[in-house]
Amino acid sequence: MAGEKRLVRRNKNGAPVPASVDFGPLAGWVGFNLRMAQEAAFQAFSRRSHDIGESPGRFATLMLIGRNPGISQTELSLANGRDKSSLTPVVEDLVRRGLVERKRMDLDRRAYRLSLTAAGQKTLASMVRAARRHERVLDGIIGARDRARFLDVLKRIAAQVE
Amino acid sequence: MAGEKRLVRRNKNGAPVPASVDFGPLAGWVGFNLRMAQEAAFQAFSRRSHDIGESPGRFATLMLIGRNPGISQTELSLANGRDKSSLTPVVEDLVRRGLVERKRMDLDRRAYRLSLTAAGQKTLASMVRAARRHERVLDGIIGARDRARFLDVLKRIAAQVE
DNA sequence: AGAGGATCGTTTGAGATCAAACTACTTGCG
DNA sequence: CGCAAGTAGTTTGATCTCAAACGATCCTCT
Numbered sequence: 001m002a003g004e005k006r007l008v009r010r011n012k013n014g015a016p017v018p019a020s021v022d023f024g025p026l027a028g029w030v031g032f033n034l035r036m037a038q039e040a041a042f043q044a045f046s047r048r049s050h051d052i053g054e055s056p057g058r059f060a061t062l063m064l065i066g067r068n069p070g071i072s073q074t075e076l077s078l079a080n081g082r083d084k085s086s087l088t089p090v091v092e093d094l095v096r097r098g099l100v101e102r103k104r105m106d107l108d109r110r111a112y113r114l115s116l117t118a119a120g121q122k123t124l125a126s127m128v129r130a131a132r133r134h135e136r137v138l139d140g141i142i143g144a145r146d147r148a149r150f151l152d153v154l155k156r157i158a159a160q161v162e
Numbered sequence: 163m164a165g166e167k168r169l170v171r172r173n174k175n176g177a178p179v180p181a182s183v184d185f186g187p188l189a190g191w192v193g194f195n196l197r198m199a200q201e202a203a204f205q206a207f208s209r210r211s212h213d214i215g216e217s218p219g220r221f222a223t224l225m226l227i228g229r230n231p232g233i234s235q236t237e238l239s240l241a242n243g244r245d246k247s248s249l250t251p252v253v254e255d256l257v258r259r260g261l262v263e264r265k266r267m268d269l270d271r272r273a274y275r276l277s278l279t280a281a282g283q284k285t286l287a288s289m290v291r292a293a294r295r296h297e298r299v300l301d302g303i304i305g306a307r308d309r310a311r312f313l314d315v316l317k318r319i320a321a322q323v324e
Numbered sequence: 325a326g327a328g329g330a331t332c333g334t335t336t337g338a339g340a341t342c343a344a345a346c347t348a349c350t351t352g353c354g
Numbered sequence: 355c356g357c358a359a360g361t362a363g364t365t366t367g368a369t370c371t372c373a374a375a376c377g378a379t380c381c382t383c384t
Contacts, residue, residue: 021226021229021230021233021237021240021241022229022230023225023226023229023241024225024226024228024229025225025290025293026222026225026226028313029293029297030203030297030300030301030304030309030312030313030316031203031204031207031293031296031297031300032222033313033316033317033320034196034199034200034203034316035200035204035243036243036316036317036320037196037200037315037316037317037319037320038196038197038199038200039243039320040243040319040320040321040323041192041193041196041319041323042193042197043323044323044324045193055339055340057340057341060188060194063185063186063187063188064183064185064186064188066186067183067184067185067186068183068184071183072362072363073362073363074361074362074363075183078183079183079185081197081198081201082340082341082342083341083342083343084362084363084364085341085342085343085344085363085364085365085366086340086341086342087363088363088364088365089339089340090340091363107350108349108350108361108362109348109349109350109362110347110348110349110350110361110362110363111349111361111362111363112362112363128187131187131191131193134193135191135192135193137323137324138192138193138319138323139192141315141318141319141322141323142192142315142318142319143315146311146315147192149308149311149312150192150311150312150315151190151192151195153199153303153304153308153312154192154195154196154198154199155195155198155199156303156304157199157202157203157300157303157304158195158198158199158201158202159202160303161202161203161205161206161299161300161303162206162299217369217370219369219370234332234333235332235333236331236332236333244370244371244372245371245372245373246332246333246334247333247334247335247336247371247372247373247374248370248371248372249333250333250334250335251369251370252370253333269380270331270332270379270380271332271378271379271380272331272332272333272378272379272380273331273332273333273379274332274333
Protein backbone atom coordinates (compact mmCIF):
# COMPACT_ATOMS: atom_id res chain seq x y z
CA MET A 1 0.00 0.00 0.00
CA ALA A 2 2.32 2.72 1.18
CA GLY A 3 5.55 3.13 -0.70
CA GLU A 4 8.08 0.47 -0.02
CA LYS A 5 10.81 1.36 2.35
CA ARG A 6 14.39 1.02 1.29
CA LEU A 7 15.91 -1.49 3.64
CA VAL A 8 19.29 -2.28 2.25
CA ARG A 9 21.62 0.60 1.98
CA ARG A 10 24.97 0.02 0.39
CA ASN A 11 28.18 1.69 1.28
CA LYS A 12 30.62 3.05 -1.27
CA ASN A 13 31.98 -0.43 -1.79
CA GLY A 14 28.54 -1.74 -2.61
CA ALA A 15 28.51 -3.97 0.43
CA PRO A 16 25.14 -4.18 2.13
CA VAL A 17 24.97 -2.32 5.39
CA PRO A 18 22.79 -3.63 8.21
CA ALA A 19 19.57 -1.76 7.75
CA SER A 20 17.57 -0.12 10.47
CA VAL A 21 14.48 -2.20 10.90
CA ASP A 22 11.21 -0.88 12.23
CA PHE A 23 10.07 -3.07 15.11
CA GLY A 24 6.77 -1.27 15.54
CA PRO A 25 5.00 -2.05 18.80
CA LEU A 26 7.34 -4.99 19.38
CA ALA A 27 9.95 -2.52 20.58
CA GLY A 28 7.80 -1.53 23.54
CA TRP A 29 6.43 -4.92 24.46
CA VAL A 30 7.73 -6.88 27.39
CA GLY A 31 7.13 -10.28 25.81
CA PHE A 32 9.33 -9.66 22.81
CA ASN A 33 12.15 -8.04 24.75
CA LEU A 34 12.01 -10.79 27.34
CA ARG A 35 12.57 -13.32 24.60
CA MET A 36 15.44 -11.42 23.03
CA ALA A 37 17.19 -10.89 26.37
CA GLN A 38 16.75 -14.48 27.43
CA GLU A 39 18.10 -15.82 24.18
CA ALA A 40 21.10 -13.53 24.22
CA ALA A 41 21.93 -14.53 27.78
CA PHE A 42 21.38 -18.18 26.98
CA GLN A 43 23.70 -18.09 23.99
CA ALA A 44 26.41 -16.45 26.02
CA PHE A 45 26.16 -19.03 28.75
CA SER A 46 26.00 -21.73 26.13
CA ARG A 47 29.42 -20.79 24.84
CA ARG A 48 30.76 -20.72 28.37
CA SER A 49 29.47 -24.12 29.34
CA HIS A 50 30.57 -25.56 26.04
CA ASP A 51 34.11 -24.80 27.12
CA ILE A 52 33.77 -27.19 30.02
CA GLY A 53 31.99 -29.78 27.91
CA GLU A 54 28.51 -29.45 29.29
CA SER A 55 25.31 -28.12 27.82
CA PRO A 56 23.47 -25.38 29.70
CA GLY A 57 20.37 -27.51 30.00
CA ARG A 58 22.23 -29.92 32.22
CA PHE A 59 23.33 -27.24 34.58
CA ALA A 60 20.06 -26.56 36.38
CA THR A 61 19.46 -30.31 36.45
CA LEU A 62 22.75 -31.02 38.19
CA MET A 63 22.25 -28.15 40.61
CA LEU A 64 18.77 -29.26 41.58
CA ILE A 65 19.88 -32.84 42.12
CA GLY A 66 22.89 -31.70 44.11
CA ARG A 67 20.79 -29.50 46.32
CA ASN A 68 18.01 -32.04 46.73
CA PRO A 69 19.48 -35.52 46.92
CA GLY A 70 16.81 -38.16 46.61
CA ILE A 71 14.61 -36.01 44.39
CA SER A 72 12.43 -37.82 41.88
CA GLN A 73 12.36 -37.08 38.17
CA THR A 74 8.88 -35.63 38.29
CA GLU A 75 9.77 -33.25 41.10
CA LEU A 76 12.87 -32.31 39.18
CA SER A 77 10.94 -31.60 36.01
CA LEU A 78 8.51 -29.39 37.92
CA ALA A 79 11.26 -27.39 39.60
CA ASN A 80 13.14 -27.11 36.33
CA GLY A 81 10.10 -26.09 34.34
CA ARG A 82 10.37 -28.80 31.72
CA ASP A 83 8.16 -31.71 30.88
CA LYS A 84 9.08 -34.94 32.62
CA SER A 85 9.49 -36.68 29.29
CA SER A 86 12.24 -34.25 28.34
CA LEU A 87 14.15 -35.38 31.37
CA THR A 88 14.38 -39.03 30.40
CA PRO A 89 17.26 -38.75 27.93
CA VAL A 90 19.02 -36.13 30.05
CA VAL A 91 19.07 -38.26 33.18
CA GLU A 92 19.98 -41.28 31.10
CA ASP A 93 23.00 -39.47 29.78
CA LEU A 94 24.06 -38.15 33.18
CA VAL A 95 23.84 -41.65 34.64
CA ARG A 96 25.72 -43.17 31.74
CA ARG A 97 28.52 -40.68 32.25
CA GLY A 98 28.66 -41.40 35.94
CA LEU A 99 27.57 -38.00 37.18
CA VAL A 100 24.23 -39.01 38.63
CA GLU A 101 23.13 -42.05 40.55
CA ARG A 102 19.66 -43.46 40.24
CA LYS A 103 18.05 -45.81 42.72
CA ARG A 104 14.57 -47.17 42.95
CA MET A 105 12.65 -45.92 45.96
CA ASP A 106 11.74 -48.47 48.59
CA LEU A 107 8.24 -47.26 49.27
CA ASP A 108 7.35 -46.55 45.69
CA ARG A 109 9.07 -48.73 43.17
CA ARG A 110 7.87 -46.69 40.22
CA ALA A 111 9.96 -43.69 41.25
CA TYR A 112 13.68 -43.08 41.28
CA ARG A 113 15.76 -41.18 43.76
CA LEU A 114 18.45 -39.15 42.06
CA SER A 115 21.70 -38.01 43.61
CA LEU A 116 25.08 -36.79 42.47
CA THR A 117 28.14 -38.98 42.41
CA ALA A 118 31.49 -37.53 43.41
CA ALA A 119 32.21 -36.90 39.73
CA GLY A 120 28.86 -35.16 39.42
CA GLN A 121 29.69 -32.85 42.29
CA LYS A 122 32.97 -31.98 40.66
CA THR A 123 31.29 -31.20 37.36
CA LEU A 124 28.67 -29.15 39.14
CA ALA A 125 31.35 -27.17 40.92
CA SER A 126 33.05 -26.21 37.68
CA MET A 127 29.72 -25.26 36.15
CA VAL A 128 29.00 -23.08 39.15
CA ARG A 129 32.25 -21.27 38.56
CA ALA A 130 31.31 -20.70 34.91
CA ALA A 131 27.86 -19.52 35.94
CA ARG A 132 29.32 -17.06 38.41
CA ARG A 133 31.46 -15.53 35.70
CA HIS A 134 28.39 -15.32 33.49
CA GLU A 135 26.41 -13.68 36.26
CA ARG A 136 29.11 -11.12 36.82
CA VAL A 137 28.80 -10.08 33.17
CA LEU A 138 25.03 -9.81 33.48
CA ASP A 139 25.35 -7.88 36.71
CA GLY A 140 27.67 -5.47 34.98
CA ILE A 141 25.05 -4.83 32.32
CA ILE A 142 22.15 -4.55 34.71
CA GLY A 143 23.88 -2.40 37.26
CA ALA A 144 23.96 -2.96 40.98
CA ARG A 145 21.21 -0.47 41.61
CA ASP A 146 18.60 -2.19 39.42
CA ARG A 147 19.54 -5.77 40.07
CA ALA A 148 17.36 -6.66 43.03
CA ARG A 149 14.29 -5.07 41.55
CA PHE A 150 14.88 -6.68 38.17
CA LEU A 151 15.19 -10.11 39.74
CA ASP A 152 12.06 -9.53 41.71
CA VAL A 153 10.08 -8.65 38.60
CA LEU A 154 11.33 -11.78 36.84
CA LYS A 155 10.22 -13.92 39.77
CA ARG A 156 6.83 -12.29 39.83
CA ILE A 157 6.32 -12.95 36.13
CA ALA A 158 7.33 -16.59 36.45
CA ALA A 159 5.04 -17.07 39.42
CA GLN A 160 2.01 -15.03 38.46
CA VAL A 161 1.44 -15.40 34.74
CA GLU A 162 -1.65 -17.56 34.67
CA MET B 163 27.25 -36.31 51.75
CA ALA B 164 24.91 -34.63 54.23
CA GLY B 165 21.82 -36.54 55.27
CA GLU B 166 19.15 -36.87 52.66
CA LYS B 167 16.38 -34.37 52.75
CA ARG B 168 12.82 -35.52 52.82
CA LEU B 169 11.30 -34.24 49.62
CA VAL B 170 7.92 -35.80 49.40
CA ARG B 171 5.57 -35.06 52.19
CA ARG B 172 2.26 -36.82 52.22
CA ASN B 173 -0.99 -35.40 53.46
CA LYS B 174 -3.41 -37.30 55.66
CA ASN B 175 -4.70 -39.15 52.61
CA GLY B 176 -1.24 -40.28 51.74
CA ALA B 177 -1.23 -38.23 48.55
CA PRO B 178 2.12 -36.65 47.73
CA VAL B 179 2.23 -32.95 48.36
CA PRO B 180 4.37 -30.69 46.17
CA ALA B 181 7.61 -30.48 48.04
CA SER B 182 9.60 -27.35 48.66
CA VAL B 183 12.69 -27.65 46.53
CA ASP B 184 15.99 -26.01 47.32
CA PHE B 185 17.14 -24.02 44.31
CA GLY B 186 20.47 -23.09 45.84
CA PRO B 187 22.25 -20.27 44.05
CA LEU B 188 19.88 -20.63 41.07
CA ALA B 189 17.32 -18.65 43.04
CA GLY B 190 19.51 -15.58 43.02
CA TRP B 191 20.84 -15.81 39.48
CA VAL B 192 19.56 -13.66 36.70
CA GLY B 193 20.07 -16.26 33.98
CA PHE B 194 17.86 -18.86 35.58
CA ASN B 195 15.09 -16.45 36.50
CA LEU B 196 15.20 -14.92 33.06
CA ARG B 197 14.58 -18.31 31.57
CA MET B 198 11.72 -19.12 33.93
CA ALA B 199 10.03 -15.77 33.36
CA GLN B 200 10.41 -15.94 29.60
CA GLU B 201 8.99 -19.43 29.42
CA ALA B 202 6.04 -18.58 31.61
CA ALA B 203 5.23 -15.53 29.51
CA PHE B 204 5.70 -17.50 26.31
CA GLN B 205 3.35 -20.25 27.41
CA ALA B 206 0.69 -17.74 28.33
CA PHE B 207 0.94 -16.00 24.99
CA SER B 208 1.01 -19.36 23.27
CA ARG B 209 -2.42 -20.19 24.65
CA ARG B 210 -3.71 -16.82 23.57
CA SER B 211 -2.44 -17.03 20.02
CA HIS B 212 -3.61 -20.60 19.74
CA ASP B 213 -7.14 -19.25 20.11
CA ILE B 214 -6.74 -17.32 16.88
CA GLY B 215 -5.02 -20.21 15.14
CA GLU B 216 -1.52 -18.86 14.95
CA SER B 217 1.67 -19.87 16.68
CA PRO B 218 3.58 -17.22 18.65
CA GLY B 219 6.64 -17.70 16.50
CA ARG B 220 4.77 -16.36 13.50
CA PHE B 221 3.73 -13.24 15.30
CA ALA B 222 7.02 -11.35 15.31
CA THR B 223 7.57 -12.51 11.75
CA LEU B 224 4.29 -11.05 10.53
CA MET B 225 4.85 -7.84 12.45
CA LEU B 226 8.32 -7.33 11.05
CA ILE B 227 7.16 -7.96 7.51
CA GLY B 228 4.19 -5.66 7.96
CA ARG B 229 6.35 -2.89 9.32
CA ASN B 230 9.10 -3.35 6.74
CA PRO B 231 7.57 -4.28 3.41
CA GLY B 232 10.21 -5.50 1.00
CA ILE B 233 12.41 -6.91 3.74
CA SER B 234 14.56 -9.90 2.82
CA GLN B 235 14.61 -13.17 4.70
CA THR B 236 18.10 -12.62 6.00
CA GLU B 237 17.27 -9.19 7.36
CA LEU B 238 14.15 -10.67 8.88
CA SER B 239 16.08 -13.46 10.56
CA LEU B 240 18.54 -10.98 12.02
CA ALA B 241 15.83 -8.72 13.41
CA ASN B 242 13.93 -11.68 14.74
CA GLY B 243 16.95 -13.30 16.35
CA ARG B 244 16.64 -16.64 14.58
CA ASP B 245 18.82 -18.37 12.07
CA LYS B 246 17.86 -17.74 8.48
CA SER B 247 17.42 -21.47 7.89
CA SER B 248 14.70 -21.55 10.54
CA LEU B 249 12.78 -19.04 8.50
CA THR B 250 12.52 -21.13 5.36
CA PRO B 251 9.62 -23.34 6.46
CA VAL B 252 7.91 -20.47 8.28
CA VAL B 253 7.84 -18.20 5.25
CA GLU B 254 6.88 -21.12 3.06
CA ASP B 255 3.87 -21.75 5.25
CA LEU B 256 2.85 -18.09 5.40
CA VAL B 257 3.04 -17.83 1.63
CA ARG B 258 1.10 -21.04 1.14
CA ARG B 259 -1.66 -19.74 3.38
CA GLY B 260 -1.78 -16.48 1.50
CA LEU B 261 -0.63 -14.20 4.32
CA VAL B 262 2.70 -13.20 2.84
CA GLU B 263 3.78 -12.38 -0.67
CA ARG B 264 7.23 -13.16 -1.94
CA LYS B 265 8.84 -11.58 -4.98
CA ARG B 266 12.30 -11.84 -6.37
CA MET B 267 14.23 -8.63 -6.12
CA ASP B 268 15.12 -6.93 -9.37
CA LEU B 269 18.62 -5.90 -8.44
CA ASP B 270 19.53 -9.09 -6.62
CA ARG B 271 17.80 -12.16 -7.88
CA ARG B 272 19.05 -14.32 -5.05
CA ALA B 273 16.96 -12.43 -2.52
CA TYR B 274 13.24 -12.18 -1.95
CA ARG B 275 11.21 -9.16 -0.93
CA LEU B 276 8.52 -10.08 1.55
CA SER B 277 5.30 -8.20 2.14
CA LEU B 278 1.92 -8.85 3.71
CA THR B 279 -1.16 -9.57 1.70
CA ALA B 280 -4.49 -8.11 2.77
CA ALA B 281 -5.23 -11.36 4.56
CA GLY B 282 -1.85 -11.14 6.28
CA GLN B 283 -2.63 -7.68 7.54
CA LYS B 284 -5.91 -8.88 8.93
CA THR B 285 -4.26 -11.77 10.73
CA LEU B 286 -1.59 -9.47 12.06
CA ALA B 287 -4.22 -7.08 13.37
CA SER B 288 -5.95 -9.80 15.34
CA MET B 289 -2.61 -11.00 16.72
CA VAL B 290 -1.83 -7.47 17.80
CA ARG B 291 -5.06 -7.37 19.72
CA ALA B 292 -4.17 -10.64 21.44
CA ALA B 293 -0.69 -9.35 22.19
CA ARG B 294 -2.08 -6.18 23.71
CA ARG B 295 -4.22 -8.20 26.08
CA HIS B 296 -1.17 -10.27 26.96
CA GLU B 297 0.87 -7.15 27.59
CA ARG B 298 -1.78 -5.75 29.87
CA VAL B 299 -1.49 -8.86 32.01
CA LEU B 300 2.28 -8.54 32.13
CA ASP B 301 2.04 -4.85 32.91
CA GLY B 302 -0.26 -5.65 35.79
CA ILE B 303 2.33 -8.02 37.22
CA ILE B 304 5.28 -5.72 36.68
CA GLY B 305 3.61 -2.56 37.87
CA ALA B 306 3.60 0.77 36.12
CA ARG B 307 6.39 2.12 38.23
CA ASP B 308 8.94 -0.56 37.31
CA ARG B 309 7.96 -1.12 33.72
CA ALA B 310 10.15 1.36 31.88
CA ARG B 311 13.24 0.44 33.82
CA PHE B 312 12.57 -3.27 33.44
CA LEU B 313 12.22 -2.92 29.68
CA ASP B 314 15.39 -0.92 29.52
CA VAL B 315 17.34 -3.60 31.36
CA LEU B 316 16.01 -6.27 28.99
CA LYS B 317 17.11 -4.24 25.99
CA ARG B 318 20.53 -3.69 27.47
CA ILE B 319 20.98 -7.41 28.05
CA ALA B 320 19.90 -8.29 24.52
CA ALA B 321 22.22 -5.69 23.04
CA GLN B 322 25.27 -5.97 25.25
CA VAL B 323 25.79 -9.61 26.12
CA GLU B 324 28.78 -10.43 24.02
C1' DA C 325 35.61 -10.51 -19.67
C1' DG C 326 36.52 -13.86 -16.11
C1' DA C 327 38.14 -15.97 -11.73
C1' DG C 328 37.66 -15.90 -6.80
C1' DG C 329 35.18 -14.78 -2.99
C1' DA C 330 30.97 -13.23 -0.67
C1' DT C 331 25.93 -13.52 0.00
C1' DC C 332 20.79 -15.31 -0.30
C1' DG C 333 17.97 -18.81 0.52
C1' DT C 334 17.52 -23.95 0.89
C1' DT C 335 18.64 -28.58 2.38
C1' DT C 336 20.20 -31.76 5.70
C1' DG C 337 21.37 -33.58 10.18
C1' DA C 338 21.42 -33.12 15.05
C1' DG C 339 19.37 -31.77 19.46
C1' DA C 340 15.82 -30.03 22.64
C1' DT C 341 11.25 -29.79 23.84
C1' DC C 342 6.25 -30.89 24.42
C1' DA C 343 1.98 -33.64 24.48
C1' DA C 344 -0.29 -37.86 24.34
C1' DA C 345 -0.25 -42.83 24.63
C1' DC C 346 1.77 -46.48 27.10
C1' DT C 347 3.86 -49.71 31.17
C1' DA C 348 4.46 -50.75 35.60
C1' DC C 349 3.24 -49.86 39.99
C1' DT C 350 0.41 -47.89 43.83
C1' DT C 351 -3.65 -46.12 46.20
C1' DG C 352 -8.63 -45.75 47.22
C1' DC C 353 -12.78 -47.85 48.05
C1' DG C 354 -16.23 -51.25 48.23
C1' DC D 355 -9.15 -58.97 49.09
C1' DG D 356 -9.77 -57.03 44.33
C1' DC D 357 -10.83 -53.76 40.87
C1' DA D 358 -10.89 -48.84 39.31
C1' DA D 359 -8.36 -44.78 39.28
C1' DG D 360 -4.18 -42.33 39.81
C1' DT D 361 0.97 -41.70 39.41
C1' DA D 362 6.25 -42.33 37.84
C1' DG D 363 8.79 -42.78 34.15
C1' DT D 364 9.31 -44.06 29.11
C1' DT D 365 8.20 -44.10 24.25
C1' DT D 366 6.59 -41.98 20.18
C1' DG D 367 5.52 -38.33 16.99
C1' DA D 368 5.56 -33.54 16.05
C1' DT D 369 7.64 -28.93 16.09
C1' DC D 370 11.23 -25.66 16.43
C1' DT D 371 15.81 -24.43 16.33
C1' DC D 372 20.75 -24.16 14.90
C1' DA D 373 24.94 -25.08 12.21
C1' DA D 374 27.20 -26.62 8.23
C1' DA D 375 27.17 -27.61 3.38
C1' DC D 376 25.24 -26.38 -0.96
C1' DG D 377 23.60 -24.07 -5.63
C1' DA D 378 22.60 -19.83 -7.59
C1' DT D 379 23.70 -15.26 -7.99
C1' DC D 380 26.34 -11.12 -7.19
C1' DC D 381 30.55 -8.30 -6.46
C1' DT D 382 35.52 -7.18 -6.83
C1' DC D 383 39.64 -6.98 -9.01
C1' DT D 384 42.72 -7.73 -12.52
